[in-house]
Amino acid sequence: MRPTMALRGGGESPLGKHGHYLGGWGNFGGMKQKGIITYAVSPNKQNVLAGTANAAVFNTWRRFSKQVLYWAPPLVAFYYAMEWATHRNHYLNSKAGRAEYADEE
Known part of the structure; x- marks a missing residue:
């Protein structure tokens, strides 16, 4: 048909x-x-890198500003926790720390 x-x-x-x-x-x-x-326009006559440096700066800033609140607060919190742990460890392994906590072992 x-x-x-x-x-x-x-x-x-x-x-x-x-x-x-x-x-x-x-x-x-x-x-x-x-x-x-x-x-x-022939591909070898075009300016293929026109504006890339300018666009890269502003695109990087835009992406950074959108994401910074997701990773910066945990980074700061973990940094301060690690600082506290390092100072606490140095204190506990010092002469004063050993004298203070000698009877707890």
Whole structure:
């Protein structure tokens, strides 16, 4: 069973090789378009690094400012906990600390 020309989209485009429909989206196989002018710049003529230093600074600052409140408070808390533990360890291993806690062992 063969679809009718109405179901094919009006029949303005021809059938291609092996009976496949070439019309529809983009009008494949139809008439060539006229009056469309496109311009392009060769890839080796473009300035590919234009604005990268400026964009890198502002993008880095934007990303840093969005994330700093997630990692800075735990970092500060762990730093102070580690400072306290280091000072406490030095005290407990000093002469005064051993004298104070000598009877608890």
